[in-house]
Amino acid sequence: MALPLEGMLVLDLSRLLPGPMCSLHLREMGARVIKIEDTGAGDYVRTLGMPAGMVSPAFDILNRGKESLAVDIRSAAGRELLLRLVKQADVLIESFRPGVMQRLQLDYEQLKTVNPQLVMCAISGYGQTGPWAEKAGHDMNYTATAGILDQCGEAGGAPALGNFQIADLAGGALSAAMAILAALVGRLNAQCRGETAHGCYLDISMTDCAFANNVIPLTGMNLLGKTAPRGRDMLTGARPCYALYETADGEYMAVGALEQKFWHQLCEVLGQPQWQARYHDSGEQAEQLRQQVAALFASQPQAHWRALFADQDCCVTPVLKAEQAFEHPQLLAREMVQVLTNQAGQKLRCAAPAINYLGTGEKRLLDQPGPAQGQHSHSVMQQLGYSPAEIEQFIQQQVVLSA
Secondary structure, three states, X not given: OOOOOOOOEXXXXXXXXXHHHHHXXXXXXXXXXXXXXXXXXXXXXXXXXXXXXXXXXXXXHHOOOOEEEXXXXXXXXXXXXXXXXXXXXOEEEEOOOOOHHHHOOOOHHHHHHHOOOOEEEEEEOOOOOOOOOOOOOOHHHHHHHOOOHHHOOOOOOOOOOOOOOHHHHHHHHHHHHHHHHHHHHHHHHHHHOOOOOOOXXXXXXXXXXXXXXXXXXXXXXXXXXXXXXOOOOOXXXXXXXXEEEEOOOOOEEEEEOOOHHHHHHHHHHOOOHHHHHHOOOOHHHHHHHHHHHHHHHOOOOHHHHHHHHXXXXXXXXXXXXXXXXXXXXXXXXXXXXXXXEOOOXXXXXXXXXXXXXXXOOOOOOOOOOOOOOOOOHHHHHHHOOOOHXXXXXXXXXXXXXXX
């Protein structure tokens, strides 16, 4: 069975995390993805934070199964090369600041004259319009602006930075992938109706998309006129039934007994049936109960609680480190663990594609690590009809870098 996007071509001009993660999702769905890198530094993730000569595991994980064409799109010859690819492409992703593609004469108005069916997706921090459109930023800036970061952290403490990049991944990569798929379906629907199929331009603001998903804090904001203090909302620590509890060995258990039936079962398992009637406690009473529950969990190491709750169905799980998650029987049974061999021969553990399109439990893994910068420049140019002499001339003129 073919994967949904097999036969489609995605050109990815983006760098770092959001764009490459978006194109990885599309690659996992069967699309061919060509990274369009410059002839200078290329994608910064390749070497970010690494000793000289080493490729970051993040680069290999984000870019597995993709090809790399390294071309100077600022030059006339390089721009012409990109336009040849655009003519064949279904999707183009870019993550430059607003205005850059226009200055390069590669904005959507120009590209759609080459390929009217092209879906062009621009991923940026604040979007293509507005007073902050050209501001630089990172995930923490976007979540801070969207009202998300304020809610992260413990009660009475400072906002806390998590290591899951909410705006980059949910606001950027996933939102962009969803919009791209919708645009492709829209193009197909037009064809099915016998109409002329057109592409479109997608303006993905990571701040906008993160803001749009920040739903739960709106409950307090709408009811009380303001959001609950950090760590004091229903899902951030106000309720003893939904909280993190430290164990005797400094590990944690995640207690998610939010529904009353789960709370009652939790109390039975803990040998504290008298707590069942306190499910609706609030304010000071809830805090006193939380401290009692915390004292009980702190009396034993995590292994004790893992064993106690192993066969109980009341939403209590250990808080695992990444290396422990890779050994979890549920993720192993779902074939979510993949080992990738990079170009230096190192074994990298990463997540396998999360969606099974085949209906059989079988997964199609992307076994090739991230490409070397310009690794596929020669083959891509050959496919576009450039002669060996022309390719060599491009390389000599440094229009193209070929690994």
